[in-house]
Amino acid sequence: MKADGQEIFRYIKDLVSIPSPTGYTEEAIRYTEKFLNTYGIENRRTNKGALLATIKGQDDSKHRFLTAHVDTLGAMVKEIKPNGRLKLTMVGGFRWNACEGEYCKIHTADRTVYTGTILLTQTSVHVYQKMGDIKRDDDHMEVRIDAVTKSQADTKALGIEVGDFVSFEPRAELAGNGFLKSRHLDDKASVGILLYLIKQLKEENITLPYTTHFLISNNEEIGYGGNSNIPPETVEYLAVDMGAIGDGQTTDEYSVSICAKDSSGPYHYGLRQHLVELAKKHEVDYRIDIYPYYGSDASAAIRAGFDIVHGLIGPGIDASHAFERTHISSIEHTANLLWHYMQSELVI
Template sequence: MEYIQTLLLELLKTPSPTGDTKTIIRRLTEEVSSFGITSTTSRKGALLFTVPGEDASKARLLTGHVDTLGGMVKEILPSGRLRLTQVGGYAWNTIEGEYCEVHTESGQTITGTVILHNTAVHVNREIGKTERTQDNIEVVLDAKSDTKKEAEALGVSVGDFVYFDARSTITPSGYIKSRHLDDKASVAILFGLLREIQQKSIKLPHPVHFLISNNEEIGYGGNSNIPPETWEYLAVDMGAIGDGQTTSESCVSICAKDSSGPYHLGLRRHLVSLAEQAGLTYAVDVYPYYNSDASMAMRAGVDVKHGLIGPGVANSHAYERTHVAALDNTFKLLLAYVQSPLVME
């Protein structure tokens, strides 16, 4: 768990909005290499590697996505402020007041703050009633930028990526607070699993393919590069917490159904059985407004048994929180899963 937490903090501090993931994929490529494993990168920029197993006629695939929510400069306003377009899906009010960085085409990084237009309560009494939208959420740069011309002189242009400050911390009580736990928490867990397999020379009954996808937040991260011998496809992504859900910040969540429909029943039952045998804290849930790389692969016509598990994460697509216990329960379920028989029914 120490390794998982250390890697997670590093990943959270590395900006990687969908469309701008080269830096973090390069870092994870180095991490894979440190375990003596060769990896490849897809044309879309996803990272793929395999741990061998005894029977290579059928394989498993585990995926987690390293791309996150973010922004992009849509317009430079006459005031020198910036108007954003969203990268991924989130409510505008969840980024209000957030520190950010604008990464320019010339390679410069300019800090700033995301604020509501005319945000001073002393001159605008309607602030509390104002709906936050793409037309009134703006970025104020931490540089002399009072006109469009001054902003452009700084190197800012339409299409520049905007990174939101993750503000990552692990409290003494074990809570992890940060943006982008979706899905960097799961990616760190997958690398913890890889480390455990390699360091303890664990023999696997079947090969395990790892796919670190980089386009999940826009809906097509895990639809390609799936080896033909893949029998089971397990997405490792956050478990959503909220009213009507049983998932908590301490458990591993096993998804029965999301907006795409039910996940494979036999695989889900197998995961529940493994969790119970290991004495893990788990929950089975339905996510009403959710899709995963696994469900997107099914929509693309991939012939696999698909499942979805992950650590319980509160406040999804906002300032998120989980607990180290959720990381631990997810890790232990994955470790049991990769050593178990395939689901044949």
């Protein structure tokens, strides 16, 4: 199989268009659930609201477990200010400068959606001479709501309350030369890849060597998305998440990233080498990298005490947790490596 990046891009664009900050992922989970049901894939909701799909393999005594997360960065309403604007609290790990000036949506308890813009409290250069020196933090960022509201009472009358979720506009755009730029490619790019591969397995009537589970997790951005619902037969656990790009990194936008170590420590050496050997054998362009400020669903599972072999791979994503971008070749190389991995022997 040679992955069709254009088809995967369609799934990714669908997914990034669905607001799903951690804690508010129902619609995104429903999208993946409908997709799996369309192809007759056994799946169930977990108590935490994630989605666990299972494909039976030739050997049902040892299992594989793959995960990608559908939850994204976002915010919640921390306070309705006297001027009617909103003070926010972060959901997930990012910096306010990464979304300054971004359009957003406020999701109320009665499912009304208001639009707005995330701004510095002193934005106008015509009024605030030193606005460039102001620290971008919780106390100096606010949401300007696209509604007539001049007071706290006006905003409350709209139905907006403390605790309402705020999602960021993805602004997904597919360039003609193979680039996809959008917020939330972390980790909806990987979810799109897994959905595509599940569809291919079904359509090509492939029988996997081992029973394989696919967890679409919904709490990864806050650290515990994939640390439960792991069947006791699981031997290998592979997180499919982004590869981060920056100074000192080998990862790029055109290959699949294989992680050797992140903030949790080294990933399983044998599994890493197995992935490298598969990449070489099947002419998959790959990079090995280390991410000092990164954690994955696989590392969360290790911290939870599971006795598993764990690994991490994913497409290279530029400007992670900000204005992200990847290339179709990275998506395809990631899908191709996963395709061969799922049909390979276990490392132990």
